[in-house]
């Protein structure tokens with residue numbers, strides 16, 4: 001069932017046998033997957049399949065119950081979000097992790113603020129403002145002003161800010177949890193463009209959790225299907241189709257119903 | 260870079276009002292001053308009434324600084340007034356035991372920090388809402404203070420210079436208040452601590468996903484609020500040269516919370532202003548003194564205070580909603 005991936009491309013991130021239990025509930029039961037450098041890995045799966053939980057383990061936000069992680073081929077035990085960040089792993093969570101009442105530039109630099117030197121370590125707002133403008137300009141995100149509070153932006157703009165924040169910190173591995181959720185076609189198109197631009201710029205490997213099969217096949221290089229805490233199918237995007245994925249999911253439903 | 264300005268004329272007005280939230284309440288304050296000045300020519304221009312006003316404003320403003328930091332994080336400290344009452348007794352007993360005055364004050368403030376630590380730990384680790392936690396410590400501390408003091412006041416330690424600096428001289432309390440407000444305003448607006456407090460109040464899960472240690476922030480702010488309440492208690496006891504177990508209490512705590520709310524800090528968390536808290540305390544002081552001077556009784560003051568709190572809350576909620584509507588257009 002599994003197609004051999006081009007073994008020549010080095011891996012950026014690999015998970016091996018990840019298990020996560022929340023008390024009696026097993027959210028992940030032995031998940032393994034590999035993200036190749038410069039590629040986009042699309043993760044599909046139903047609600048509650050464990051996608052977000054896997055994501056949080058990959059960012060060091062939640063420790064796995066069992067399993068190993070490899071970053072650029074080296075095994076690491078992620079201790080915290082900051083630790084994962086220091087290894088170049090950045091994440092945009094499903095809930096975006098933006099502080100709505102704070103300005104765009106404060107959000108872009110949240111927990112990574114630029115400070116004036118000196119004993120008081122005051123915020124260098126001017127530098128953050130300037131760099132935020134430059135960063136958004138560079139990745140082609142247009143908003144009226146970086147001093148606006150984030151709550152004044154549209155859903156797509158907010159998503160773009162969250163992506164920009166992740167990219168802004170020289171991420172080498174970018175994790176996106178449903179970046180296109182609840183977004184109209186036009187806004188989704190803008191975010192897809194942004195992601196593809198970031199990929200084309202090079203140096204970035206991306207894992208994207210998605211719900212729309214057609215969108216996933218269009219953007220991703222490699223597809224992973226998760227069901228009930230397991231990877232049940234994976235393939236190169238060009239070697240599979242929406243029909244095939246739908247069929248697998250339908251088969252799963254029949255199994256569940258007959259149980 | 261810029262595409263179009265958000266909102267139209269109305270959006271711009273709301274923006275300006277929000278950006279200058281402190282300004283709108285300041286305008287209210289000035290109108291009140293002008294009114295009372297016209298009604299009673301002595302209102303602000305006599306030394307006695309100025310001192311009187313400043314001594315009303317200072318305690319509320321200092322305690323408000325701590326409450327505002329907590330309110331931004333979605334928390335509140337109902338025990339502040341009881342920390343206010345207990346702290347000078349800790350100082351008194353330490354001094355009686357032979358500790359010099361300044362270290363005794365420091366010791367007392369450390370004790371209030373520990374109370375704040377307990378408030379914070381119970382709230383954060385045992386997941387008790389801070390309203391309940393501090394309601395409990397409110398009664399508990401009141402009982403402790405009354406027990407320790409046998410319910411009777413004692414004289415404040417005698418040291419004229421020290422006492423003058425710590426509240427006995429007419430304007431020293433307001434100088435403390437302005438200094439505390441200046442420091443706390445800077446902390447809120449210009450440091451990571453303040454920024455993270457706002458972020459954690461606006462989106463606790465998001466803030467921790469961004470790597471911010473939300474619990475540590477909260478506990479720190481509980482400690483800060485308790486220390487400021489304790490400091491106020493010490494200042495007040497030197498001002499009246501007496502340590503009274505019945506001093507402070509719930510009325511000063513609610514006054515401080517009211518100052519914060521009137522100044523533009525909603526209880527919901529995620530935003531707030533320290534400067535607004537000072538101006539809010541000033542408004543309350545002007546109302547209180549003004550009514551006294553023109554001969555309106557204290558009951559009237561409570562009616563006006565209640566109305567002012569409601570009006571401030573309505574203003575906050577309503578303007579916030581208008582702003583979100585503006586964002587959607």
Ligand SMILES: Nc1ncnc2c1ncn2[C@@H]1O[C@H](COP(=O)(O)OP(=O)(O)OP(=O)(O)O)[C@@H](O)[C@H]1O
Nearest residue numbers: 022025027045046047048049050051052053054094
């Ligand atoms: N902190 C937690 N404590 C207990 N259970 C949790 C926790 N986080 C997730 N779960 C459970 O783990 C399972 C997987 O959740 P997860 O959020 O990873 O699903 P998902 O695939 O991201 O779903 P969705 O498509 O709805 O985002 C769910 O049953 C969820 O209730």
Ligand SMILES: [Mg+2]
Nearest residue numbers: 051052053094
């Ligand atoms: Mg999810």
